[in-house]
Amino acid sequence: MSAAEVPTVIELSPEDVRREQLERTEVRPAGQKADVLLKVSGLSTHFFTPDGVIQAVDDVSFELGYGETLGLVGESGCGKSVTALSIARLVPDPPGQIVAGEIVFDGIDVLKLSQEDVRKLRGSEIGFIFQDPLTSLNPTLTIGYQIGEAIREHMGLSQKAARERVVDLLSKVGIPRAADRLNDYPFQFSGGMRQRVMIAIALSCDPKLILADEPTTALDVTIQAQILELIAKLADEFHTAVLMITHDLGIAAGMCDRVNVMYAGRIVETATIDELFDDPRMPYAWGLLDSLPRIDDVKGERLRTIEGLPPLLIKPPDACRFHPRCIYEREICREDEPELTRRGSDSHYARCWATEPDGWIP
């Protein structure tokens, strides 16, 4: 990809972009999947606010194969959701704007599509599951209507056929007596049932990709497991790829083949789930793993956390973004930002000076 293809670059000088692009082509993870459904390269999404430009997503690249489940893990505000919204070009504009990068979905360059064409992609090829199923469903429309909407829009089915498909989807997501519940409103469903409705909406047109943005965060733990199981089962059945966005490494471990760890708008580590759990190569990932509650935790003791807060994303300095919270940081971490470079295997990359081959963490 050449710098000329970058749509609009604001707040970054052309030289910067060209340099970053060059560097990236060298370090980008080699295609782990031959059949790539989604390829995100150098994606930067910024928010132009009165306080300054928030670089919510900064130079993010990853690939997702057909039928694969990829995790995108990180704490709140690290840019996970904005990454997902950028893929379907749903970032609210103003204030958000995709300022650089390329998103190739199923061979289509999404950022070059017209508004109308990208609309046709949404819902039909890319489905969304959002975090809070209560606020994500329209309170004044029946769920039958809300599920059928995308079907009527994209599949051109008759009223009757569309209705049958809705009933079918509702039974698939495990809603009992589906046909009787079409005329019910979201408030008549429990939280878990609402998320099942959301899943039915996401799957309604048989998409190739589902962007699941914290799909279980608003649900209680027992329901969480059911919903995750359902997503996994249906993704398999429909042969749908899933980008699973979560702050919970446990969920990522259970659902995903590979995981990208995001911090402060950047991908800081990418690995298969086994590699990440066995040998994380970025102190932030350690922190995340370490803060998972364990079965042998002493009752009554405080849960472990990562000290400090993520940085503001307005004009981040050229430094490792994690260094203020990192217990291994050295001078170089404050002066220069590390690149995402290869560790151990073809699938394992990390952004950390300390775990580079000549670093100070073996």
Place this chain on the structure above:
Amino acid sequence: MITYIARRILWIIPVLFVVSVITFVLMHAVPGGPWDQEKRLPASVVARLNQEYGLDQPLYAQYINWATDFVTGDLGPSYRFQDRRVNDIVADGLMTTVQLGVMAFILSVVVGIPLGILAALGHNRWPDYLSTSLSIVGIATPSFVLGILLIIVFAVNLGWFPTGGWKGPETWVLPTVALAGFPIAVIARYTRASMLEVTRKDYIRTAQSKGLQRSAVVNRHMIRNALIPVVTILGPTLAFLVTGSFIIERIFNIPGVGQFYLNSITTRDYSLLMAMTMMYAFAVAFLNVVVDVLYAYIDPRIRYS
């Protein structure tokens, strides 16, 4: 639902009772009486008049007299227009006032809501600036200024409409517009704010993520939800409009009852004042019931029992 409506309508009775007691007491607490004029009447005449109209009795007795008459449909004599009963005054002017109010209400809704929607859809662009400017002008312009301006431009200069009176559709236009100016502005602002709020809702993002056309997102997902808070102000707005406007009726020389409301206060025309207040209170109470019923129609989450 029907029992709910019936119960709510029955509740209007105690509301009217409380309003009438408060108004009655306040009205008599204010210094002065119906017989005070520039030229003072002799004390003996005032005493005679008070006796004649029962104003010499203790207040509670006067209230009971008034309430008894009111319940039987007799609004009492007018103290100012001594040859007329309040019933006649109301009967003569009420329909005119209500007609003017309803026309102004329809105009405010038909113009105000789309104006607000357009403003929100063109947020921070020219449709928004246009609509917001119109709203500010509408709210800031007193109805007598708007009324007089309309007369000067459209009646005097252009000669399209008569300057006043109430004789057929061509006389209705200017007062309706003048009366609707303020509510149009208020409704447009409410609608705009409510639409902007809805635009940020998660379910709008969901609707967009389904790849719906913009018109479908706006029509089916935004407007209906945005109108819920707007409906709240429609009840009081209609009540305000149908009880008439002293100013508009004066400027356009309309034989309605609106002008009597203010007059009855300044002249201490007790029975006329009570009649007007009760009408206003009834309109507000009744239209609030209507609004609550409308809620249930718009918002499926609301079900009354």
